[in-house]
Amino acid sequence: MRATASANSNIAIIKYWGQRDEKLVLPSNSSISFTMDGQLSTKTTVEFDRLLAKDGLVLDGAPAKDNETARVSAFLDLVRKKAGITARAKVVSSNTFPKSAGLASSASGFAALAAAASKAAGLDLGQKELSMLARRGSGSASRSIFGGCVEWRAGKKKDGTDCYAEQLSPPGKWRDLRNVIAISSMDEKKVGSAAGMKVSAKTSSLFAARLGAVEKRLALVRRAVRERDFEAMAPVIMQESDSMHAVMLDSWPPIVYLNETSFRIMRLVRELNESHGKYAAAYTFDAGPNAHVYTIARYAPEIRKALAELSGVMKIMECGIGEGVRFV
Amino acid sequence: MRATASANSNIAIIKYWGQRDEKLVLPSNSSISFTMDGQLSTKTTVEFDRLLAKDGLVLDGAPAKDNETARVSAFLDLVRKKAGITARAKVVSSNTFPKSAGLASSASGFAALAAAASKAAGLDLGQKELSMLARRGSGSASRSIFGGCVEWRAGKKKDGTDCYAEQLSPPGKWRDLRNVIAISSMDEKKVGSAAGMKVSAKTSSLFAARLGAVEKRLALVRRAVRERDFEAMAPVIMQESDSMHAVMLDSWPPIVYLNETSFRIMRLVRELNESHGKYAAAYTFDAGPNAHVYTIARYAPEIRKALAELSGVMKIMECGIGEGVRFV
Numbered sequence: 259m260r261a262t263a264s265a266n267s268n269i270a271i272i273k274y275w276g277q278r279d280e281k282l283v284l285p286s287n288s289s290i291s292f293t294m295d296g297q298l299s300t301k302t303t304v305e306f307d308r309l310l311a312k313d314g315l316v317l318d319g320a321p322a323k324d325n326e327t328a329r330v331s332a333f334l335d336l337v338r339k340k341a342g343i344t345a346r347a348k349v350v351s352s353n354t355f356p357k358s359a360g361l362a363s364s365a366s367g368f369a370a371l372a373a374a375a376s377k378a379a380g381l382d383l384g385q386k387e388l389s390m391l392a393r394r395g396s397g398s399a400s401r402s403i404f405g406g407c408v409e410w411r412a413g414k415k416k417d418g419t420d421c422y423a424e425q426l427s428p429p430g431k432w433r434d435l436r437n438v439i440a441i442s443s444m445d446e447k448k449v450g451s452a453a454g455m456k457v458s459a460k461t462s463s464l465f466a467a468r469l470g471a472v473e474k475r476l477a478l479v480r481r482a483v484r485e486r487d488f489e490a491m492a493p494v495i496m497q498e499s500d501s502m503h504a505v506m507l508d509s510w511p512p513i514v515y516l517n518e519t520s521f522r523i524m525r526l527v528r529e530l531n532e533s534h535g536k537y538a539a540a541y542t543f544d545a546g547p548n549a550h551v552y553t554i555a556r557y558a559p560e561i562r563k564a565l566a567e568l569s570g571v572m573k574i575m576e577c578g579i580g581e582g583v584r585f586v
Numbered sequence: 587m588r589a590t591a592s593a594n595s596n597i598a599i600i601k602y603w604g605q606r607d608e609k610l611v612l613p614s615n616s617s618i619s620f621t622m623d624g625q626l627s628t629k630t631t632v633e634f635d636r637l638l639a640k641d642g643l644v645l646d647g648a649p650a651k652d653n654e655t656a657r658v659s660a661f662l663d664l665v666r667k668k669a670g671i672t673a674r675a676k677v678v679s680s681n682t683f684p685k686s687a688g689l690a691s692s693a694s695g696f697a698a699l700a701a702a703a704s705k706a707a708g709l710d711l712g713q714k715e716l717s718m719l720a721r722r723g724s725g726s727a728s729r730s731i732f733g734g735c736v737e738w739r740a741g742k743k744k745d746g747t748d749c750y751a752e753q754l755s756p757p758g759k760w761r762d763l764r765n766v767i768a769i770s771s772m773d774e775k776k777v778g779s780a781a782g783m784k785v786s787a788k789t790s791s792l793f794a795a796r797l798g799a800v801e802k803r804l805a806l807v808r809r810a811v812r813e814r815d816f817e818a819m820a821p822v823i824m825q826e827s828d829s830m831h832a833v834m835l836d837s838w839p840p841i842v843y844l845n846e847t848s849f850r851i852m853r854l855v856r857e858l859n860e861s862h863g864k865y866a867a868a869y870t871f872d873a874g875p876n877a878h879v880y881t882i883a884r885y886a887p888e889i890r891k892a893l894a895e896l897s898g899v900m901k902i903m904e905c906g907i908g909e910g911v912r913f914v
Contacts, residue, residue, distance in 0.1 A: 463802075464832060467795030474791075493838070500840045504792060508832035510825055511856055518846040528839055 260305040263373035265583040267298035267366040268401045269550045271495045273502045276459045282418040287472045293405045295580035300366035302351040304374040310346035333395045341379035368395030369402035373583045389422040405429040405581035407483045429579045434555035440565045441573040442519035443547045451545040461510040492537035499542040517547040519570030588633040591701035593911040595626035595694040596729045597878045599823045601830045604787045610746040615800045621733045623908035628694035630679040632702040638674035661723045669707035696723030697730035701911045717750040733757040733909035757907045762883035768893045769901040770847035771875045779873040789838040820865035827870040845875040847898030
């Protein structure tokens, strides 16, 4: 009744922003990400115990907040139902990156939790089932089940049985791909992703048009990943990020995650690409101001240096492409 | 062969962003603005003189830059052609607001120039013809021919003969309407509006969807203006501004005019409206970071105070609604 799993975060290049079903966590569009290496990782132990009166969650060494515990408990209910058990659980989870870094991702968290909880409950789930389970905790967690480049297919069915992630290419296939992360804020976001995407879908008059554009970008990115064609992938990554943040701005009330440093990084990456006469780097921003600059290993030192010199950049990390969820 | 005219700037609440014909300056959509009072005004004297070898332009007391003179000269060519004259002209133009305030608008400039130049050339143009002429200098100048609330109709004809501005309501109709302007940057913009809107129309996958949304907003705003219904107008003004800046961000390369202070003002206006339990103010941003906060006179002191206390705000102005172009 006890298991431990570890999962890495993933950073999407085709974004998840909008749901066709809130309860089942079914997205409006398919998304594509790279799974990061162990620098952005969550390790979680779940132990079901009939003697426990309620679920407990310890996060990075301290008791979690009530709302965090409640979210984990609701997720464990899904596992208990699936396994036909009723025991409460103790969950101990820790991240390899400081929670305050503004990178705290629910992706690695719910991927690790899905794996550990299902195993501890006696379930023996395949990767596809694990992806669907993790999805219920947090949409992007469905992608962290796999390593390398991963597509979370939106699917079409109402019950979500065709809505899960699949690996597009293994971690070893694109060894020199890097994500240089520039942290410009460690604040917690004011609008959570789930709430934000709901507002966008409901109020942005540009939301539907974005979905059409995403379909085209999905095809471009799938091909670029297959051929390891960074130059083809780079502009699409940036346009996709801009498009998502445009729809956020067009929402009512408007949602603004980017800050002045983010915009400065966008300009820096453009100038850097111009100076190379080709796409050496591509920025993408999630629901926050911190930049993820995808690049190729040989350009990484130059990009790190340029980012580090930029006013407003507090910390720089460099991630490679990593593995999917594993039991430890 | 000499005439002087004065025109006020206007601040659009339904924006002009995109052209269906670049040469004739025909917009992709109709737009609506309020003409400002004399605080944002340009006074221009044009004198045609057969002895002049070339056109000359004096701007705020100093010889203008070559590109500015060339733009005015190209506009005077249109007037000369219309009037059947060949004489070159001396143009002396001055603004009531400092050019460095980041408010320098081509709207008041080309409206005053169109009136002064056409009169000096012996033409006796009606307001509609004047509006079409001013349009050729700068699209938004077509609206500054009229005072009060003004709609520039996009028209449908290829030759632009149905593309001119009309007054929706006279300046005296909404006496307590105010525009509180918060200046947060006096830098010249890096991307000019004409160049920027061309990029958006060509590259933003959300551009077409925006045009559809604008049509709905035009209808809402026309009704709100007719009924002086500020509460109905306010959210539409803000959504329209957000929508334009969203399309700018979605363009490639992305166009970002807003700065951190702009976003701070957007939040401030939202909080202010929430504290009133109704729409007391509405922000709008042109192709620059400076905020135009439309409000009603009784809220203006509170809004001025709140804006003045905001970090990044350098200067505040308060404009009422003003008259159209006139000869002086």
